[in-house]
Amino acid sequence: MADTNAQVTDEGAAGDDEAWRLRRLTAWRQAGRVLSRIPQDRSLGEQLASLTADAATVTDIALPADIYGDAVVAELEQRVAGLLGTEAAAFFPTGTMAQQVALRCWAARTGDSTVALHPLAHPEMHEGGALGAVSGLRTVHPTSDPRLPTAEEIRDFPEPFGTLMLELPLRDAGFVLPTWEELEAVVAAARERDAVVHFDGARLWECATRFGRGLPEIAALADSVYVSFYKSVGGISGAALAGSASLVEEARVWRHRYGGRLFQQFPAAVAALAGLDRELPNLPAYVAHAKTVAAALAEGFTQAGTGWFRVQPEPPHTHQFQVWLPYGADELTAASVRQAEETGVVLFRRWFTPDTGAPGVAFTEVTVGQAGLEWTADDVRKALAGFLERVPRKG
Incomplete structure (x- = not known):
C-alpha cells in the first residue's frame, strides 16, 4: 500500500x-x-458523431423525424415488443416514470394500492419516495435480506398487496438474481395471492444467461416489464414499458399526464435501436x-x-x-x-x-x-x- x-x-x-x-x-x-x-x-462531439453514424444503420433517415412518439420512436416500441414477446410496448423518457405509471395502472385494476418490493429496489433507494408522494402507492417489504424474496416469503407475508415488483437483477444488493426455478416459484406464489407481477427489468437484457431462457420466456412470467435503454445497451436515455395491448394503451394516457409525451425523442430512440443491435448479441x-x-x-x-x-x-x-x-x-x-x-x-x-x-x-x-x-x-x-x-x- x-x-x-x-x-x-x-x-x-x-x-x-x-x-x-x-x-x-x-x-x-x-x-x-x-x-x-x-x-x-x-465528448459531446464524439457522441453526436456516433449518433449520426448509427442513425442510417437503424432507420430510414430520409423519413420525417418523430412527432409525439411516431416514426422512429414507434419503430423502437415495435422492436422491444418483438424482443420481449409482448403485445405492445410504450417508450418513456425515464424508467422512473414508466414504473410509476405501470404500478399506478395495476393499483387501479386490482383495487389495491400496496406494492410488495425489496427495500433495496430502485423506487425505494433512488426515487425520493415518489411511489407514495406522486402516485399514492404504499410499499411493503417481504424480505430485507440482500436477495430477491423467496416463494415462501411471498406466500406467508402477513399483509395483502396488489402487485409484486421484482427488480431483475437487484442492483443495490450486487446485481443479484434468483435461479430460474426460484423465480418461477416466486411468481407462482404471487399468483396464489391474486397479485399481479411487474418486473423492474432495467437490466433484464443480461439476465438470460443465468436463467438459461430467452427474453420472451422471461418476460412471459410477468404481467408487465420495464426495460432501460441506457443501462447495458448503451443508449442515451429512455425506457419502455411492455405488456398487454390494453395495459400499454392505458399507460400511454398516464404517460401524458405525467409529462412524458415529449415533442421529439429521435436521438434517444436512434441510440436505443443502435444499442440493441450492438450490445444484445x-x-x-x-x-x-x-x-x-x-x-x-x-x-x-x-x-x-x-x-x-x-x-x-x-x-x-x-x-x-x-x-x-x-x-x-x-x-x-x-x-x-x-x-x-x-x-x-x-x-x-x-x-x-x-x-x-x-x-x-x-x-x-x-x-x-x-x-x-x-x-x-x-x-x-x-x-x-x-x-x-x-x-x-x-x-
Missing part, C-alpha cells in the same frame, strides 16, 4: 466538487485500458467474462494480504458486480483516478459509502463490457496490484 503522504496530491479530491468531478471524468476518458466504456468517456460474452474478472480480483486481494474484502456476488450473476473494501470512498476513488492518470489503466471507477453510513467501508460497481474482453486474469491481478499501491496504508 502507498504511504499516507500520497494523499496530499489529492487534497480536496473528494465528494462532488466540480473540479474534482471533471478530473475524474478526464482521467477515465483518456485511459487506454478499461473494463467498460461508458457514455461519460466520450455480446451480453452473454460479457456475463461469462465477468466471472473471470471477479475470480481474478478475489485471488489478487488474497495474494496482496488485503485483509477483509468482498466480491458480491461471487461468481457474478450478470456482467456487473460489487467490490467492497474497508476504506473510505474518497480515498479509494482518489486511488482509482491516480492509477488512470499515471498508468492509463482503469480497474475501478468511483467508490461509494453505503446508505447505512457504515464508517470506513466502501463499495464500487464493476462492469465488464466489450473493452473488458481483452483483459486476461493476469491483467486484472496486475491492475489490482497497481491500484492497491495507491491506496494509503492504515495506521
